[in-house]
Amino acid sequence: MSITADVIQKDKDYSVPVAARPDFVLTRGEGVTVFDAAGKAYTDWVAGIAVNALGYGDAELQKAVAAQMDTGLIHVSGLYHTQPMVELAQALCDMSFADKAYFCNSGAEAVEGALKFARKHAYVNERANKTKVVSFSDAFHGRTMGALAVTPKAKYQTPFKPMVPGAVVGEFNNIQSARELIDADTVAVIVEPIQGEGGINVASAEFMQALRTLCDEHDAALIFDEIQCGLGRSGDMWAHSIAGVSPDIMVLAKPLAGGLPIGAILTTDAIASAMSPGDHGSTFSGGAVVMQAAQVVIKRIASEGFLEHVREVGEYLLERLAELNSPHIVDVRGRGLMAGIELDIAPGGIVQAGYEQGLLLVSSGTNVIRFVPPLIVQKAHVDELVDKLTQILEAIDDGD
Numbered sequence: 001m002s003i004t005a006d007v008i009q010k011d012k013d014y015s016v017p018v019a020a021r022p023d024f025v026l027t028r029g030e031g032v033t034v035f036d037a038a039g040k041a042y043t044d045w046v047a048g049i050a051v052n053a054l055g056y057g058d059a060e061l062q063k064a065v066a067a068q069m070d071t072g073l074i075h076v077s078g079l080y081h082t083q084p085m086v087e088l089a090q091a092l093c094d095m096s097f098a099d100k101a102y103f104c105n106s107g108a109e110a111v112e113g114a115l116k117f118a119r120k121h122a123y124v125n126e127r128a129n130k131t132k133v134v135s136f137s138d139a140f141h142g143r144t145m146g147a148l149a150v151t152p153k154a155k156y157q158t159p160f161k162p163m164v165p166g167a168v169v170g171e172f173n174n175i176q177s178a179r180e181l182i183d184a185d186t187v188a189v190i191v192e193p194i195q196g197e198g199g200i201n202v203a204s205a206e207f208m209q210a211l212r213t214l215c216d217e218h219d220a221a222l223i224f225d226e227i228q229c230g231l232g233r234s235g236d237m238w239a240h241s242i243a244g245v246s247p248d249i250m251v252l253a254k255p256l257a258g259g260l261p262i263g264a265i266l267t268t269d270a271i272a273s274a275m276s277p278g279d280h281g282s283t284f285s286g287g288a289v290v291m292q293a294a295q296v297v298i299k300r301i302a303s304e305g306f307l308e309h310v311r312e313v314g315e316y317l318l319e320r321l322a323e324l325n326s327p328h329i330v331d332v333r334g335r336g337l338m339a340g341i342e343l344d345i346a347p348g349g350i351v352q353a354g355y356e357q358g359l360l361l362v363s364s365g366t367n368v369i370r371f372v373p374p375l376i377v378q379k380a381h382v383d384e385l386v387d388k389l390t391q392i393l394e395a396i397d398d399g400d
């Protein structure tokens with residue numbers, strides 16, 4: 001039996017069926033390209049869903065991870081001090097609004113923690129009655145129970161009801177809707193500056209500014225979820241910075257450790273000081289190998305010319321996608337290397353045709369093809385993408 005047939009059979013036999021995977025098996029990666037067991041190359045416009053910012057096989061990242069492994073100190077628990085953890089906390093605070101950092105293992109876990117931080121801050125300030133959390137239409141904040149409660153999509157929530165109480169939903173980018181919901185009972189407001197799973201929707205500067213004002217007026221914690229749009233993807237280090245306002249809490253994950261599992265909660269001294277030993281924690285929090293990997297990633301993203309490259313290739317991507325000519329295209333939008341094409345058809349056929357053409361593509365929402373490649377992608381890859389999408393869309397249009 002071939003490796004491909006063997007793996008697909010074992011996946012069927014032994015994996016919980018929460019993913020519909022295509023019929024090839026990925027075995028290695030290099031730059032922005034991954035290869036399957038049969039040797040076929042795919043240019044990767046998914047990057048592990050906005051994770052592999054430095055692409056595949058980055059020598060510095062591999063060296064840093066190997067060097068930490070060589071110390072023998074893979075894990076010691078957050079009960080003890082380690083240098084890699086405090087160095088990463090300091091670096092993230094230096095490059096953001098934050099005074100303090102906490103590390104965990106995933107995006108959803110960071111969101112859970114952020115909600116707890118906001119609740120504890122209200123509690124120590126004798127406002128334990130503040131329990132309302134405002135999120136917005138088309139948001140995605142994760143699949144654990146707290147994060148799911150602020151991810152207002154029936155498909156994700158319905159089978160798992162009842163949800164954690166307190167969550168209410170406003171309309172994304174609608175200031176009036178936010179004004180109607182954010183009040184004295186509100187403990188936190190959570191928003192993605194650019195929605196990823198919900199269809200690549202960019203929050204307006206005015207909307208983010210209004211949320212900041214409303215949170216200040218009602219003493220609620222403003223949480224920016226930059227798990228997908230942060231760390232350079234938008235062309236700025238933080239997607240919220242164009243609004244000129246800072247959150248009280250920012251959650252990060254996906255690209256932070258170059259593909260190793262990580263989540264981070266960045267916050268102010270005011271909120272961090274409400275937390276005491278034992279209030280929150282996780283066995284793997286701040287693991288030394290992951291912390292070393294993350295230091296390589298953030299240094300590279302902050303290095304000279306890196307964000308300019310993201311902006312330049314990102315603008316080129318949006319320009320070239322806008323040239324695509326198909327009656328099925330409704331809109332092309334995004335910022336930096338986070339782009340989407342909205343269609344009037346389900347995107348599954350295009351994703352499938354992409355595999356045949358040697359492209360990894362992923363959908364977002366119900367009708368958007370999303371492009372979140374490694375941040376090292378080049379203009380030549382954009383040209384290849386647009387050529388192949390042109391052929392794919394022509395074949396679909398011919399079949400209509």
Ligand SMILES: Cc1ncc(COP(=O)(O)O)c(C=O)c1O
Pocket residue numbers: 049106107108109111140141142143192196197225226227228229253254
């Ligand atoms: C904006 C945002 N928040 C939270 C999450 C959840 O992250 P994780 O899948 O690491 O739990 C995601 C994942 O797609 C995300 O895009």
